[in-house]
Amino acid sequence: MKKILTYGKFVGLVALIVFLFAFTGNRNESRKIKEVEIEFVEEQNPYINELTVNKLLIQNQVGVTDVGKEILVLNNVEKGLDAHKMIEDSDVYLTVNGQLKARIKQRTPIARVNAVVPFYVDITGNTMPLSDNYSAHVPLVSNVSEREVSEIFPLLRKIQQDEFLKKHVVGVYRNQSGDYELALRVYAFKVIFGKVEQLDSKVKNFKAFYQKALKDQSLDKYKKVSLQFRNQVVCTIK
Structure with missing residues (x-):
């Protein structure tokens, strides 16, 4: 009889626990x-x-x-x-x-394209609309259509990742021959980057030229600086 009573209490306790869990669950769900x-x-x-x-x-x-x-x-x-x-x-x-x-x-924009309907290019290479809340401080890209974003994206990504370029480049322009030109924040000369290829080499050459010209105080003398030719920086004086 004692065993039966103990067993009955155990069953009752289990039933009570199940009921409380079910009640709490239903209350939480509702x-x-x-x-x-x-x-x-x-x-x-x-x-x-x-x-x-x-x-x-x-x-x-x-x-x-x-x-x-x-x-x-x-x-x-x-x-x-x-x-x-x-x-x-x-x-x-x-x-x-x-x-x-x-x-x-x-999403993180890295460039703004000046099209009929302007848009951003984000860090993944996809397009995104302009925001009504905030205007991103990113390079302005001109004469580039949405279908050409994939072509220019490696250059835009390079500008965004490189601290030197990020500091100095404020614009990118695609000319009639399909070559890209860079506009700088401070100096007026154009940087003819050329095709979107050999990015590391071109950027390295431009940095070397810039540092030497800065040291010589000759940056204001140039009208155009071309990086199109392999391992060369060709400058045009004003």
């Missing part, structure tokens, strides 16, 4: 999302703001704060955010107290 928190990861300029992200979180004209947690599909929310042309990646998740959190990584 809880409404009361708060949305948006976090922008990394230190980036504000090309997209919290208001825009909140609008993207709205599904079928119903705010996510009104949606029960059991019917909110987080993967779909992330897909909606990632589809925005200013967003590179997003991570959306729920906390145990019903708070929806969205971590946003924006």
Whole structure:
């Protein structure tokens, strides 16, 4: 009889634990999302703001704060955010107290193309629209169409990665022969870069020329500096 009583208590305890877990789970699932928190990861300029992200979180004209947690599909929310042309990646998740959190990584523009409808080229070589919130301080590219972005992208990426070029180059122009010219921040002479090839060699030659001319105080004497020829820097004096 004692064993039966002990067994009965054990079964009752297990049943109580199962009931409490089920009750807590159902209560948690039926809880409404009361708060949305948006976090922008990394230190980036504000090309997209919290208001825009909140609008993207709205599904079928119903705010996510009104949606029960059991019917909110987080993967779909992330897909909606990632589809925005200013967003590179997003991570959306729920906390145990019903708070929806969205971590946003924006795309990084490295050049602005001066077209009929201007656009940015981002760090991955894709195009992105201009932002209403912030204007990126990046080189201005002229006479280049969207279909030619893949051709010029290695040069733009080189400018973005190289501290010397990033400091001095403010513009890139594609001339009628298909060669690229660089405009500098301080000096008026044009840098004829040529085709997008042998990037490391051309940049190395230009740096060597620049340092020597800077030392000789002759940078203001030049009208044009060409890097088109292998292992040479050909200068035209004013």
